[in-house]
Amino acid sequence: SQTIHQWPATLVQPVGSPLSLECTVEGTSNPNLYWYRQAAGRGLQLLFYSVGIGQISSEVPQNLSASRPQDRQFILSSKKLLLSDSGFYLCAWSVYRGREQFFGPGTRLTVL
């Protein structure tokens, strides 16, 4: 069976500090991978998606970036965090395009 991991689970960072969130998927090959952010108020915002190693598409211009160094690894980064980067970050994967996505447990990020 497939599983998806995210770490850390929670993170408190000062403004201007760097960020690295990691997501890994087990039990599948060549998944589509996604990063979402959920701010207070519930809305899900797609940040990045990837259809393969080294292939990253950005949905929203911002100070965040993503990388996919391995088939089942997806990393979300920032060089300098902003207060507005606070939120709940969710990683997801899917097998088929446009079909159901399966989400990880999420990372709660607080920028102070």
Add this chain to the structure above:
Amino acid sequence: AQKVTQAQTEISVVEKEDVTLDCVYETRDTTYYLFWYKQPPSGELVFLIRRNSFDEQNEISGRYSWNFQKSTSSFNFTITASQVVDSAVYFCALSFSGSARQLTFGSGTQLTVLP
């Protein structure tokens, strides 16, 4: 453009009541998928169901049932005999066939089931 509307922001029911969560969608595509997700207080989104635009049969899974009506562009979710553990935010989502990218999510409905 695609759009999903969940007009009910919050719903409260007493345990054992039935509750229906509404979802209305907009798309110009003829082939698309509809989804429901549950987000309990822990935060992880849990996939509940996918429905293909060609399949308008209603689906029942235990206490959960889904009513898909293309004529009204709706995909409503009913929980029968609600339980406290059903308390969560429920999201409806839409994607079109062939998209490598995204699901378009509604804004969610917070369901609270009171004991």
